[in-house]
Amino acid sequence: GESVGLHLPTLSVQEGDNSIINCAYSNSASDYFIWYKQESGKGPQFIIDIRSNMDKRQGQRVTVLLNKTVKHLSLQIAATQPGDSAVYFCAERVQAGTALIFGKGTTLSVSS
Amino acid sequence: DTEVTQTPKHLVMGMTNKKSLKCEQHMGHRAMYWYKQKAKKPPELMFVYSYEKLSINESVPSRFSPECPNSSLLNLHLHALQPEDSALYLCASSLILDRGTLMTQYFGPGTRLTVL
Numbered sequence: 001g002e003s004v005g006l007h008l009p010t011l012s013v014q015e016g017d018n019s020i021i022n023c024a025y026s027n028s029a030s031d032y033f034i035w036y037k038q039e040s041g042k043g044p045q046f047i048i049d050i051r052s053n054m055d056k057r058q059g060q061r062v063t064v065l066l067n068k069t070v071k072h073l074s075l076q077i078a079a080t081q082p083g084d085s086a087v088y089f090c091a092e093r094v095q096a097g098t099a100l101i102f103g104k105g106t107t108l109s110v111s112s
Numbered sequence: 113d114t115e116v117t118q119t120p121k122h123l124v125m126g127m128t129n130k131k132s133l134k135c136e137q138h139m140g141h142r143a144m145y146w147y148k149q150k151a152k153k154p155p156e157l158m159f160v161y162s163y164e165k166l167s168i169n170e171s172v173p174s175r176f177s178p179e180c181p182n183s184s185l186l187n188l189h190l191h192a193l194q195p196e197d198s199a200l201y202l203c204a205s206s207l208i209l210d211r212g213t214l215m216t217q218y219f220g221p222g223t224r225l226t227v228l
Contacts, residue, residue, distance in 0.1 A: 034216060043116075043202050043219035044155065089154055096213040099145060099168060102154035 012109045019077040021106045023090035028071060030092040034100065035064060035075045039086045047075070047088075077108075085110045115139075116220035118203050124226045127193060133223045135186040135203030143167075143214050144186040146178060147202040149222070155202055161186060162208055193227045200224050 013019050025033065031052045036044035050057045050064045050073075057064050063076040073090050087107050091100040116137045125131050135144065143162050147155035160168035161180040175197075177189040186203055204217040 036219075041221075043118075043204075043221045046216060046218060049216055093214070096209075096211060097167075099157050099160050099214055100217055101157075105152075105154055 008106065009104070010107045010109065012111065013080050015080060015082060015110055015112050017080050019080045019084070019108060021075045021077075021088050021108065023073040023075075023103045023106075025071050025073055025090065025092045025103065026101065027092065027094045028068070030094050031096065032093040033064070033066060033073050034091045035062075035073075036089045036091060036102075037084075037086045038089065038105070044089060080108075080110050082110045082112055084108060116203055116205055116218055118220040118223050120223060121221070122224045122226075124228065125190065125193065126228050127195070129193075130189070130191045132190065133188040133201055133203075133225075135188075135220055136184055137205040137218075138184055139205060139218070140183075140207075141205035141218075142183055142208045143206045144180060145204040145206070145217060146186070146188050147204065147219075149200040149202055160214075162212065162214075190225075193225075195227050198225055198227045
């Protein structure tokens with residue numbers, strides 16, 4: 001599957017490949033992280049979340065990995081489909097009473 | 113009901129107009145948010161209401177005036193906007209846990225605002 005080590009604004013994959021989208025977050029005190037998917041003309045849609053006391057969490061076809069040592073978050077999408085084409089944002093919560101801070105998005109393009 | 117709704121979907125206004133954006137949720141969430149999103153950029157937080165009280169204002173110009181009439185509704189009143197205020201305005205809501213912890217934010221579809 002395709003993966004990126006550093007944040008890149010775009011990622012192009014073939015249908016059926018596995019995709020890995022990376023995100024570097026800003027604050028070592030952040031305790032909660034979310035991945036959102038935003039399709040054209042729509043609001044961000046919740047995909048999966050993870051707390052800072054975990055390093056991996058799995059959903060349906062998606063897995064989030066958290067590496068606190070290097071402040072890195074990744075989203076893995078298995079068997080990527082054309083419907084997965086969208087902009088993906090990671091978001092972190094720095095303190096319990098604060099709202100989310102969004103990272104730069106990655107545009108995923110899936111070709112058939 | 114697991115949806116955040118926003119009206120209108122699109123809005124075009126002149127710099128001297130007054131308009132309002134509306135947001136509604138019936139998930140029992142007691143935190144509601146306004147974000148601004150420019151093209152190809154992440155959402156930027158503008159305001160947060162917790163228990164119908166303004167708890168966070170991210171230094172937003174006074175030409176944007178939020179209002180939370182009740183726990184289900186959130187408005188954003190617009191007056192004397194500038195063309196650079198053209199953007200997608202997103203509303204979100206979330207649960208608040210004990211000690212004020214803000215949980216996962218769920219977003220509406222947004223209002224696409226164009227200021228002429």
